[in-house]
Amino acid sequence: MATAAMTFARPLSPSERWFWIIDQISPANCSGRVRLYGRLPLERLERAAAALVAEYPLLRVGVRDTAGGPRFGGLAESRLPVRRVVSADPEAWLRELDAEMVEGFEVGMGLARVVDVVRHPDTPAEQHDIILTISHVIVDGRSLVAALRKLIEFADPPAAVEGRGDAAVSPGRLPIPPSDELIPVGARGFWRYAYTTLYDQLAALALRPRRLRGTRPVPLGHRRTRIVHRVLEAEAVAGLTSDCRRAGVTVHGALAAAVARAVAERAGPEAAGVVGIGSPVDFRDALVPQPDRDELGIYAPVLSGFVRYGPGMSLWDMARSVNRQVARGVRQRRHLATVAGMRFGTPRSVKSGWRIVELIDRRAPWNVSVTNLGRVEFPDRVGEWELSGLLLAASNSCVSALTVAITTAHREMQFGFCYVDGMLTGREAEAFADRVLGELTARPDSLVEQVSAR
Template identity: 65%
Template sequence: MGVSTTAAQHVVRPLSPSERWFWIIDRISPSNCTARVRVHGWLTPERLDRAGAALVAEYPLLRVGVEHGDGFDPRFVRLREPRIPVRRVVAAGGDAWRPEVDAEIREPFDTASGMARLVDIAHGVGTPDEFHDVVLTVSHVIVDGRSAMSLLRKVIEYAAEEVEPVSRAAVPPADDLIPAGARGFWRYLYTTLYDQVVALVRRPRLLSGATQVPLPERLTRVVHRKLDARELAALVADCRTAGVTVHGALAGAVALAIGKMVRPSGSGVTGIGSPVDFRHSLTPAPSVDELGIYAPVITNFVRFGGRETLWSAARSVNRQVHRGVRQRRHLATVAGMRYGTPRSLESGWRLVELIDRRAPWNVSVTNLGRIDFPDRVGEWRTSDLTFAAGNSCVSAVTIAITTAHGETHIEFCYVEGALSADGAERFADLVVTTLAERPDPARV
């Protein structure tokens, strides 16, 4: 399937401030988003090629590369022959997707040539038990987690049926859709200073390992954990009784686990980054399956140790996220990036190094919530939906959480060296154990 140019919309413009920020980060260390799903049944490379071509035909941002001149003016430009390459791996074991996800997160894009690729990890080809782990990797310059999930769903739907894609109109970047009331330099300054002032007062403890890894050498590896249907249902019921959100419980468990890692017998405060999807707050609001960067971070300062429980930590997270959204700090952060995004790669390096030293958190909990991904697509059954993201140079661990098909998958994406492999496994176990050993919410 080729790309129809008659009705196609094209994006030819400078990168927005937030896009430019992720492009700068990506030039220092890969900033990739990876979505994966298991497809049970017969799937050929030709079908995935067709699906990739359909995606390119539908989405203008998949038909661009990034060019920049000596004056550091990165721009989206139209590619002559845009495509999503497909790589096939014939696997012998059901866990073969794990090293492939690691490899995809670590492999940088040549953003001048395109920013998406597919991997088909095929198992038992030609047998009744054939299944495929389909991995879609897209640059964070043009997507966030939810955008990547929307693309993966469309890959499977396009591969299942020979349907002509609908060419979308190009939409403005999120920076240009912030409501007027959340814009302005002073709002941005307040938002920027707020977390720093709170951090000076509360002195959060950060998750750290034995090694300080240089920025260009920071590569991500992934540790996988899962909550099955029974565990997930029990957690949801307990959260409802305790009056907290599942995200609050997940982030709270992460905060308590950090405390057990950094001060096993003590107490203190740690910082957690909570990305918040703000599509519905934009004007006009983009569609739920539009590509872009729509999840700015709100910082949560959470107590650990002493008499803190999962439920007290979860309530703290919920209060802080709610207050940040009510004050529109996440909107002001993105709107104000026009004031704070570096104007050169050199100044970008300096800012990234400053953030690396001074940020009040280095662990983020990217909880995508329940993903609308069908259990069956055409003749296939789907399962095991996961998401992972490269940490690049602004955090030590990104915890990427997806819930679909009655299960929750938790990917602990950590900077190799900042945590050892054993340390990352231990941290993941502490988070899951903290969730599992939660107190009775009716008695707290």
């Protein structure tokens, strides 16, 4: 089907160019996984992948490094490759997800791929772990999950019968401007960007926040991400939500506070201090015009937070601090100013980008972020299939040590502790994850612990 989107081409925006630069140094990928119970022939999943490509212009382009800078350009063959793995091992999907974090994209050849990990094929117990991976150059966590949901819906047998799973009749979307160009005028300008940058730097100088201390340094170009997976079951999620409501804090505040406590524990024996935590904030609603909720793109800039810990500081005290700082940053539109101002600070090339990346790696006030998508609109059933286990994972690339990615769907909360291999050992990352979930569940007034690793 010929659409205007098939000829889509433009320079990368400053925020896209930033992720392209760090991806050239170390992979910058986003992955989503969902478990599907039921029969799913490979050809049906491949048709759904073709329909997803027809839906989104950004899945029909690659990135070319030109004399004028990196540009999106149409691919000779627009396809979303699907790789199937059959294994009786219940942990095979997690190994495949680990591999997706490590394997970078040949960005000139495409920016997305699918892995289907199958257990018990051709039996009544057949199940699939569907993993969709897209380069961080064109997505954030929320838009990645939206694309994963559409992939499953396109694969639904009635959709295929009705033609909705057929790429040849998909109406597709027209390209929209990148988020950088949708920032409202009042949040733009060099001085707003300079104020936001200076604010974080002065706060860091005054507070001297602690970062996650790694076991050993890992060179930027050698950093690869691995994942520790944890699940908070339905009753424990309800207990956490209820406790947050009684304490007057958001669930994100409690999650970030628990992570900050675990970072502080690793930082050293000091009884009190400050931990730096990054909180991505979805800003779609603030853009003009507002993009569709299912649009692909980078719509979640990070706000820096400085969380105090020490004797007498409860989890709820720390959570309130997180909430106040995020609310103040949004009210001041610092997240908007940061993205709008990237045109002043984003390097033009990988060569010049190395120096900026090295500087950030040494001096950033935080190297841990908490990416909490909250309750995600993802169906429990599609057609005859039951769905569960919605999980998000993100490569740390070269400017972070740990990303804690959290989704709440299917009556459970899924955690992906995405850590730089070597900066933490596998055992240390497991212990860190258990420490965080212990903080969230082992409270005197909480429900019985229901934490599982599965």
